[in-house]
Amino acid sequence: MKKTPMHFSTQLIHGGESPLIERAVIQPIFQSSTFETIPVADYKDNRYLRLNNTPNHISLGKKLAAIEGAESGLVTGSGMAAITTALLSLVKPGGHVLAQDQLYGGTHGFFVGSFEGLGRQVSFFRADEVGSLEKHLRPNTQVVYTEAVSNPLLRILDHGAVTQFAKKHKLISLIDNTFPSPYNFNPISVGYDVVLHSATKYLNGHTDIVAGAVMGKEAHIDAVLRLLNYLGGCLDTHPCFLLDRGMKTLAVRMRYQNESALALARALEKHPKCAKVIYPGLPSHPDHAKAKEYFKGFGGMLSFEYQGTAEQTDAALARLKLCISAPSLGGVESLVTRPVNTSHSAVSKQELEKLGIRETLVRVSVGLEDTEDLIADFNQALNGG
Numbered sequence: 001m002k003k004t005p006m007h008f009s010t011q012l013i014h015g016g017e018s019p020l021i022e023r024a025v026i027q028p029i030f031q032s033s034t035f036e037t038i039p040v041a042d043y044k045d046n047r048y049l050r051l052n053n054t055p056n057h058i059s060l061g062k063k064l065a066a067i068e069g070a071e072s073g074l075v076t077g078s079g080m081a082a083i084t085t086a087l088l089s090l091v092k093p094g095g096h097v098l099a100q101d102q103l104y105g106g107t108h109g110f111f112v113g114s115f116e117g118l119g120r121q122v123s124f125f126r127a128d129e130v131g132s133l134e135k136h137l138r139p140n141t142q143v144v145y146t147e148a149v150s151n152p153l154l155r156i157l158d159h160g161a162v163t164q165f166a167k168k169h170k171l172i173s174l175i176d177n178t179f180p181s182p183y184n185f186n187p188i189s190v191g192y193d194v195v196l197h198s199a200t201k202y203l204n205g206h207t208d209i210v211a212g213a214v215m216g217k218e219a220h221i222d223a224v225l226r227l228l229n230y231l232g233g234c235l236d237t238h239p240c241f242l243l244d245r246g247m248k249t250l251a252v253r254m255r256y257q258n259e260s261a262l263a264l265a266r267a268l269e270k271h272p273k274c275a276k277v278i279y280p281g282l283p284s285h286p287d288h289a290k291a292k293e294y295f296k297g298f299g300g301m302l303s304f305e306y307q308g309t310a311e312q313t314d315a316a317l318a319r320l321k322l323c324i325s326a327p328s329l330g331g332v333e334s335l336v337t338r339p340v341n342t343s344h345s346a347v348s349k350q351e352l353e354k355l356g357i358r359e360t361l362v363r364v365s366v367g368l369e370d371t372e373d374l375i376a377d378f379n380q381a382l383n384g385g
């Protein structure tokens, strides 16, 4: 008998869960690094925490796969462990990656600083080149790498065109889906092979752990797991438990954050001290149509340009009473950053200009505070001084 697939919110609660243990409603933390040996056919059937096969890892991997509509999934010690391990296992030595040019700082840094030393090549394409990626192909190209939404300008690629190109040329397509979260976007449904997450952000949602996730076809996840087991980027079982707990509320959190960010974006758009508001849910966003095509909601991230100098921008942010100035995103509390000082501090003035990232640009991760309180906080901070 064919089972009806559970809906997303139900998968978050019950996906991957093993039968109740000692009638406990919540799966206990298996805080044990090793497990009793049973006569096993294969050494890899031994359970050991670094081998990512404790009951906590196994159920979490299944839940992660379920919420991305993937065959298989695994959890890692950080988002960067997920990204670097996936790249090194799926790009063979001598291979080449064709990557989007606007990437998370750590990923970009890994590509330009370490990739070649590890025997792999990378080259970058601009968003407006998605229709003509053939010109970037090399005989050794193996992987295409993108992000679902770029940071901090929240640009959205034509993802369908990327995956069509990958399929045509038999490349493996990888996407970092951290910003929309699986609630708003499931890249596998548009043809991506492997989905990566910094689970530190929306998946966990509570700013209290660092973790990562990789979901995709079984053969790809098996390859990533083999290397992960050697490189050792496992997540300990206590943060596994916290991530599982955090994920259970992803749907209700994202639904609220989608609504709240849209309301804040609309309010900021009317504010005289806001030169520009960047949010994929606003018709003024250059990729609004793509956001509507691909995403269920427009997400909890927005950016705006302050009408003034860099110093005046900092002064306005210092007047915020609810929002904390800190990097990272996706938690229950609202955070603000000025990207030229944080994620893009290593980028040259010229390059920033080319990218269109001004000194007065502010990025906001909208949390779960009351929307009216957030709008009031931004109003008083931007008006003051």
Ligand SMILES: *Cc1c(COP(=O)(O)O)cnc(C)c1O
Binding pocket: 078, 079, 080, 081, 104, 106, 147, 176, 178, 179, 197, 198, 199, 200, 201, 210, 211, 212
């Ligand atoms: C934070 C982040 C990462 C890195 O994740 P860590 O959990 O900090 O290692 C990768 N990609 C994106 C888009 C991120 O926001």
